[in-house]
Amino acid sequence: MMEKFANRIRDYYQDPLDPLAEQFMFRRPPTVGELRRPPQVLLLGNHSSGKSTFVNHLLGDDVQSTGVAPTDDGFTIITYGATATERDGPAVVSNPDLPYEGLRHFGDHLVSHVRLKLRPAELLKTVTLIDSPGMIDAAKAENGRGFDFPGVVRWFAERADLVMVFFDPDKPGTTGETLQVFRESLVGIDHKMLIILNKVDQFQCLHDFARAYGALCWNLGKVIARKDLPMIYNTFVPLTDKPKSRLPMEDFEKARTDLIGEIRRTPTRRMDNQITQIQAYAERLRLHAMVIDKAADKFKSTRARWRGLLLLLFGGLGAAAFGTGMVVAVPGIALAAVLAVSLTELVTLPRSKRRLISRFDQIFEKLHDRELLLRDRAEDLRMMWEEVSPRAREIAEKSGLESFKKMSWHDRELLEELTGELIPQLRSELYDAMRDSDAPSPALAEDEPAMFPAAKPPRPRLVEGDGSGTPKRKTFF
Ligand SMILES: Nc1nc2c(ncn2[C@@H]2O[C@H](COP(=O)(O)OP(=O)(O)O)[C@@H](O)[C@H]2O)c(=O)[nH]1
Ligand SMILES: [Mg+2]
Known part of the structure; x- marks a missing residue:
């Protein structure tokens, strides 16, 4: 019976937790060896x-x-x-x-x-x-x-x-x-x-x-x-x-x-502890990944907006120069474009990145505004966020928001389902199984x-x- 629960826990770590932890540079889940120890x-x-x-x-x-x-x-x-x-x-x-x-x-x-x-x-x-x-x-x-x-x-x-x-x-x-x-x-x-x-x-x-x-x-x-x-x-x-x-x-x-x-x-207690452990891990990973994902998303759209704007501006100027026969102005426009792009990449975007990272708390609050209305849940969530946020910030600063691949819709759903339904269900199944076996x-x-x-x-x-x-x-x- 315990083997069955252990396998399900291991499966959840293998997919989706481990790949998501890697994608968002969260701490690694326990190894198979650790999960299997007596x-x-x-x-x-x-x-x-x-x-x-x-x-x-x-x-x-x-x-x-x-x-x-x-x-x-x-x-x-x-x-x-x-x-x-x-x-x-x-x-x-x-x-x-x-x-x-x-x-x-x-x-x-x-x-x-x-x-x-x-x-x-x-x-x-x-x-x-x-x-x-x-x-x-x-x-x-x-x-x-x-x-x-x-x-x-x-x-x-x-x-x-x-x-x-x-x-x-x-x-x-x-x-x-x-x-x-x-x-x-x-x-x-x-x-x-x-x-x-x-x-x-x-x-x-x-x-x-x-x-x-x-x-x-x-x-x-x-x-x-x-x-x-x-x-x-x-x-x-x-x-x-x-x-x-x-x-x-x-x-x-x-x-x-x-x-x-x-x-x-103890073996039953161990299984219960492992369920607690995976639930805690998945909830923290969810907070960490969702906040970084949202910030990365915002950063990428800011960057796209800037690049689009510059392309439009200098593209338009270049086209106008050709159109009006002022081809001599083109090198000047190209130089200005290079300067503007460098300025954006070196000053504006890093500043926007820093601002986004400093606003992680607000992003967290906004992402969980519904859940935070429930008083018990709010306390738990804030406590977990306090725990994971320093590391989330550090990782975002070190590796840059642009390096994170977007979280797929499927992964997001799976993570929600895991923390909200599947793991709690696993625990109640464990209790049912114990009741049935009279332990x-x-x-x-x-x-x-x-x-x-x-x-x-x-x-x-x-x-x-x-x-x-x-x-x-x-x-x-
Ligand atoms: N009266 C009494 N003596 C005990 C009990 N348990 C251990 N002892 C004695 O206490 C001493 C130390 O026991 P031990 O098991 O070596 O303690 P440990 O150092 O904690 O491992 C031994 O002389 C035991 O016989 C107990 O429940 N009652
Ligand atoms: Mg002794």
Whole structure:
């Protein structure tokens, strides 16, 4: 089922989005490789918050080593393989069949801290897990680690479909690096982020739990720029060697079931994210292309008018000179024509081009005057235009308005149809398909919050995008 949706998304990128992006020099759409990468879940959190224990619990196998001391200082990509094998960073980042070549750019030191583990676990057939080194107290992580930790986290987070951030009772969000990662690496991806207060079985009384939960909310409030706090999953992994808590654990157990449900839903979530991504891309491309196209059109007609006028003027003068027998005047007229044409090409037309580019905002307003009457839509449109307009101007200035081939009527219609009908329809088909297959839809998943929602469960909201710069767009995550 997912393959069918993935193919349609790929087809829309191939025609008309990719050719139009090329025609109007818009950023390129995601590559086929990027579109085909497996759904990924990134696990973040301070060291000893229980990430690796959670991975082992999920897979029912001791894949990762665990312990109170910082046992792991690297990123481990855990994916499906019929037999259990492992590969080192250099082999991982230089394999074109794996989507991790981009990590090379963070340097050899990071590469030596990447590992790939292949395991025959059922869950890994549909989801790849990425375990990360625990965050530490040093605010300037780069000094401590030898690579750009927030940058690498950002790289993985942008490509993940779910980012789980673990906290534990000892450090509910207070390490310097955690705060730095929230500020630098997780900005704009809160639509796919799950917050977990883990190891709650360590609490022996409600008072301790309330204090840790409160401290976590307090700390998150400082680094997550949104009005309501995200939902927090309060949970634990049952371990035989740990003392039992005196608190009732049922709700915490339910939160773990919910969390695992979210992880299992990653492939669907991924498809929903990809639909959001293509919709955002197509809408921005539409704004960019239509404004440039309109300005180029105006510029070309101004140029044609000037050229026509000069041709008429000097052609007429020349003809009159011949007609009246004043042939001696012809060289003078030709010289004046050359001067006038040069003046137009060198001064008048460039000025008209600059004026048109400086009036991009008005062109945008005029092109969308109907849509801008709708208040909700106007807000979205203006926000998107603000995002794409600097680049549109830069491109128009650099390559000149005359270089753009006119957008065909067919392409314009197709682009309108894609953003207005086809992509929204794809999303509703996805939800229908999920309903038919009895898998809870992402929208429905909101109705089953784990315990102690901090405020409201997440609502569809404006978010920023992932990877290919997917920007603010309404989504269910
Ligand atoms: N009580 C309790 N201990 C846990 C839980 N999860 C992990 N631990 C313990 O916490 C320590 C650190 O766990 P680990 O998974 O290595 O943390 P990581 O650094 O985040 O990967 C280990 O000793 C685990 O046994 C939990 O849910 N409850
Ligand atoms: Mg670990």
